[in-house]
Amino acid sequence: MKLAARAGRILPSPTLGITATAKAMAAQGLDVIDFASGEPDFDTPEPVKAAAEAAIRAGFTKYTASSGIDELKSAIVDKFQTEQGLQYEKSQVLVSCGAKHTLYNLAQALFDAGDEVLIPSPFWVSYRDQVLLNDATPVLVETSEDSGYAVTRALLEAHLTSRSKAIIVNSPSNPTGATYDRATLEVIADIALRHDLVVISDEIYEKILYDGAQHISIATLSPEIAARTVVVNGVSKAYAMTGWRIGYAAGPKPLITAMADIQSQSTSNPTSISQKAAVAALRGGDVFPRQMVVEFDRRRRLMVERLNKMPGVSCRMPAGAFYAFPNIAGLFQRRHGQTPIDTPAAVATYLLKDAQIAVVPGEPFGSASHIRLSYATGMEAIARGMDRMEAALKKLTS
Ligand SMILES: Cc1ncc(COP(=O)(O)O)c(C=O)c1O
Numbered sequence: 501m502k503l504a505a506r507a508g509r510i511l512p513s514p515t516l517g518i519t520a521t522a523k524a525m526a527a528q529g530l531d532v533i534d535f536a537s538g539e540p541d542f543d544t545p546e547p548v549k550a551a552a553e554a555a556i557r558a559g560f561t562k563y564t565a566s567s568g569i570d571e572l573k574s575a576i577v578d579k580f581q582t583e584q585g586l587q588y589e590k591s592q593v594l595v596s597c598g599a600k601h602t603l604y605n606l607a608q609a610l611f612d613a614g615d616e617v618l619i620p621s622p623f624w625v626s627y628r629d630q631v632l633l634n635d636a637t638p639v640l641v642e643t644s645e646d647s648g649y650a651v652t653r654a655l656l657e658a659h660l661t662s663r664s665k666a667i668i669v670n671s672p673s674n675p676t677g678a679t680y681d682r683a684t685l686e687v688i689a690d691i692a693l694r695h696d697l698v699v700i701s702d703e704i705y706e707k708i709l710y711d712g713a714q715h716i717s718i719a720t721l722s723p724e725i726a727a728r729t730v731v732v733n734g735v736s737k738a739y740a741m742t743g744w745r746i747g748y749a750a751g752p753k754p755l756i757t758a759m760a761d762i763q764s765q766s767t768s769n770p771t772s773i774s775q776k777a778a779v780a781a782l783r784g785g786d787v788f789p790r791q792m793v794v795e796f797d798r799r800r801r802l803m804v805e806r807l808n809k810m811p812g813v814s815c816r817m818p819a820g821a822f823y824a825f826p827n828i829a830g831l832f833q834r835r836h837g838q839t840p841i842d843t844p845a846a847v848a849t850y851l852l853k854d855a856q857i858a859v860v861p862g863e864p865f866g867s868a869s870h871i872r873l874s875y876a877t878g879m880e881a882i883a884r885g886m887d888r889m890e891a892a893l894k895k896l897t898s
Pocket residue numbers: 538597598599600601624670673674702704733734735736742746747
């Protein structure tokens with residue numbers, strides 16, 4: 501059977517793949533510590549579960565409007581208004597089956613063959629593959645660890661062509677944990693305005709920020725930039741609701757309408773019950789995410805401190821999200837027996853086999869020098885995992 505060419509352009513999600521391997525090893529009775537999953541280990545808040553139960557009991561179990569229920573769109577409109585001062589009509593909001601699906605609808609509605617999409621690198625794995633799936637060309641804009649992964653005017657301008665169509669902004673970033681300050685966002689906005697780019701602002705980690713940092717959405721910089729920005733967000737990370745699959749977008753009406761039409765011909769509505777649960781999450785305010793962030797902060801410090809004491813490893817303190825992204829290039833001269841440990845993938849494989857800890861290699865995020873570890877797991881697991889990792893790295897010979 502001959503498959504469509506687009507199927508050959510992409511790889512299955514590496515993070516989901518490694519998590520599945522770790523789970524399979526655990527099912528065989530191995531004590532695997534999972535630093536690969538990109539999801540909070542907290543349980544979904546009780547009021548959210550109660551709203552879902554009430555929805556089931558009330559028989560709210562049928563198709564809904566394909567683009568999402570009015571009640572949830574209102575909660576989203578209110579969230580943008582109260583938290584960011586951004587004003588949207590409900591017709592400018594689309595609710596989808598997770599932010600990944602939101603981004604996919606967006607890619608389908610926006611990209612044509614030949615279009616170029618600027619993606620600051622390192623980047624979240626699905627951006628590149630979703631662009632490829634929609635026949636467009638990802639243009640990776642390499643940022644440097646030394647600069648804190650800063651995106652500069654010079655860097656962006658060096659990658660612009662007449663085919664540039666959009667730029668993806670992801671602050672706080674998965675995998676680096678870096679955030680963009682106002683000055684950086686202003687540069688991006690200025691370039692977007694001058695070069696007629698659509699800004700895709702993935703703000704899924706907006707509430708997971710440390711050291712008192714405040715989230716800034718690029719859409720808040722001016723009405724002109726808001727008019728060409730699609731803000732993407734969801735409840736997965738902020739409310740520990742990864743399994744419920746609710747993401748959303750707000751942006752220019754023609755683009756949102758096109759995305760909604762595509763959704764109406766593919767998945768139809770996101771789950772009715774999850775939509776009611778998402779209303780409870782968004783109306784519940786920030787108490788839950790704030791508590792979670794206090795705990796993530798302790799874990800962040802522990803993990804980064806431990807990583808920095810390991811031979812051949814150095815790790816920046818992430819400013820947001822829940823990932824450490826240590827540089828492990830210092831290990832590349834070493835070996836395990838006859839096996840050279842000379843790439844992030846080799847390090848990840850060695851750690852999974854020898855130390856039974858699951859981490860994600862940097863290659864699919866666009867880095868040949870890093871691995872990604874999630875600290876959205878308990879302090880005890882982090883302490884034990886770091887002990888194992890340190891012991892495993894000390895066994896490597898030069
Ligand atoms: C940067 C980023 N965007 C979007 C998503 C998708 O989130 P979801 O589809 O669970 O809403 C993720 C999940 O890992 C992410 O890390």
